[in-house]
Amino acid sequence: MNQGMNTALSAIMLAQGLKIVTHKAKSGHWDWRPFFQTGGMPSSHSAGVSALATYTALKTGKSSVETALAVVFGVIVMYDAQGIRRHTGEIARLVNDLDEDIELLSGHYPDLFHARRDVELNELLGHQPAEVAGGALLGIGLGLIGYFSRK
Template identity: 40%
Template sequence: MNTEIIHFLVGLWHNKPLIGALFAIVVTQILKVPVHYFMHGSWDMHKVIDAGGMPSSHAAGVVALVAALSYVVGTRSATFAVAVVFAAIVMYDAGGIRRHAGEHAVLLNRIAMEMSRMNMQPETSATTEEGERLKEILGHEPREVVVGAIVGLIVGVIFGKWWL
């Protein structure tokens, strides 16, 4: 293998904020399966790849990035400041805008179902081109964002302090 590629891969492996953020995302996506079981009484392995739900992998990833960066570059750096603003925007989007889009999808799906039952379905309905219903769980409730942020903080501190 080319030495430049090896140096690149080693550099990625030693990048605490990157590895910490990715690890936090993976951990929270995996946690969604047992959390779903305890909340709903059924195992759903698709939760590993689904957006939305408890805990927020969006929040976990960005908070882990911020926490690890605080150890690597310090809290006075411009990089840290950019990461904090980025994290705030992502968490606001995950817990607000995307959640509201999901709530709109619920209503649109309900309207489309009613119109279909009444034989009034217009040419454009609340389905995708393939005829599937709109995805309703897009974002997160505030508690899902908070739990994701806590997981991200723990993972980010661990990676920031002790990763390689």
């Protein structure tokens, strides 16, 4: 595997690991599940693409086609992570709340039949802008480390 790929994958893994720590800071208890989930602080999507773009820019120069590809790809990924995917998670939250509301109404109106879903929709699909920015900063730092620590 090349150093650029190692740098990007390391950034993704570190960001996922940091989600455990940020979850502990928020909730007060340790939980390993955030490592395997999407969403949360920092964005591993942003960390990975920022690390790759930073490493590529340092290795090939800021005017190279490779850097242009890495940066454009990274911007699209980060925009998607905090845009469309975040909105999809917000819609999932509304649908889950709607299910609870209908269940409550069906208790008041027995002729309104409602079967509650066994599994709620996943609400942690995307990122808040601060989570994307945190991942990007982490990725830039790791891209610098990856470049300057290469053999």
